[in-house]
Amino acid sequence: MIDGKTYVAQVLENVKSHHAHEAEFLQAVEEVFASLVPVFDKYPEYMAENLLERLVEPERVMTFRVPWLDDQDRVQVNRGYRVQFSSALGPYKGGLRFHPSVNQSIVKFLGFEQIFKNALTGQAIGGGKGGSDFDPKGKSDKEVMRFAQSFMTELQKHIGPDLDVPAGDIGVGAREIGYLFGQYKRLNSYQAGVLTGKGLSYGGSLARTQATGYGAVYFAKEMLAEQGETLADKTALVSGSGNVAIYAVEKLQELGANVLAVSDSSGYIYDPKGIDLASLKQIKEVERGRVRDYLTNHPGAQFVPADQGSIWSIKADLVFPCATQNELTKEHAQMLVENGVLAVTEGANMPSTLEAINVFQKAKVLFAPAKAANAGGVAVSALEMAQNASRRTWTFESVDAELQTIMQTIYQESSAAAKHFGKEGDLVFGANVAGFLKVAEAMHAQGVV
Ligand code: GLU
16 A cells, blocks of 8 residues: 555645646645645555545535625625535534635635634534625625625525534624524524524624634643743734734733734734724724724824735734735745744634745744634634524633633644654644544544545
């Protein structure tokens, strides 16, 4: 029989030749595959079952037309997607992204990552993802509602509390989930567990809003603790200013770190006094504005437009990329290393390029990969499903305590897997392997399906 290296290389070649135009998907696949060679050497039976080639092929990919009427009564058309990647561990689970950049490659990379992330949470959830190239930015509430209703009219045929449970992602927050849920209910019946990230008045979980950002900070805390370090009095950069970024800032500040900067696609805000979170929340959660609006109440802060500088040029101890994929490149990583960065914790999905990760690892910077560090959001989504199924509502404190335990366990399991295969401290390797082994065991048990 061939060895692990040859097997993984063969499957990778096959994926590359079939999906040459899906750059983001290939990037996510390459990163995971690079970790799996010693796993297949140890478990040749998985090779014999051609487990990897099955895993990298989504169980199902749906694309569909989403027609809707804008406020001028013009007919608009967007494209909707849902990829049901793996149900080895449970119902497909993963968010919906509404952003003009959404295409099949993006949805597949997100769905592929989600399989391992969800496995790491220890909850019984498979991997899926979806979305649309619709841009909620600049749309009225009514336009968003009409779009969401049209999107769900198709999507509802494919989802259900024990089948596939979507949630939010970029561009899909409480408002969008509300409209999507309303339309699902109208076409089917009230089934609380069909979506997560719901409002608290109709089946949502306390602490779901905070979960991804808080979870990333809890993960960083564990990673630092192993080095005898804490978050207290460290300086931090948090890119983005959406749901993940805001609650990463909140938890960092609570634990004594000083957050110097946040950003959006138009540029970054640098506030040497520390970001005023109440202002940021007002701008982003209430006014749906841009980060530059921060200057109105904070004339001492600085706004740097995206084409004139990068948030990653600021000197800080801790870095939390919480905006979007590939926002942190090799050049950014080199700047951060030169400025003595201590730890990088990914809050967004795949925010660092493969080259950037290499730079951090060579420089021995502590590096927490997204599929481990940002798993808190989907972990609490699974807790929301559990609450819905049992018709109970847990307190904020109990959900938050459970989240902390889950993030600690993900850290410990990732760190232990790295150590076990002689890669101590390599959490990229550890998270890939720990996640993969859970999925592989289930696939092995379930036969060739
Ligand atoms: N979109 C989030 C993620 O990337 C959350 C998914 C969910 O809650 O299902 O993990």
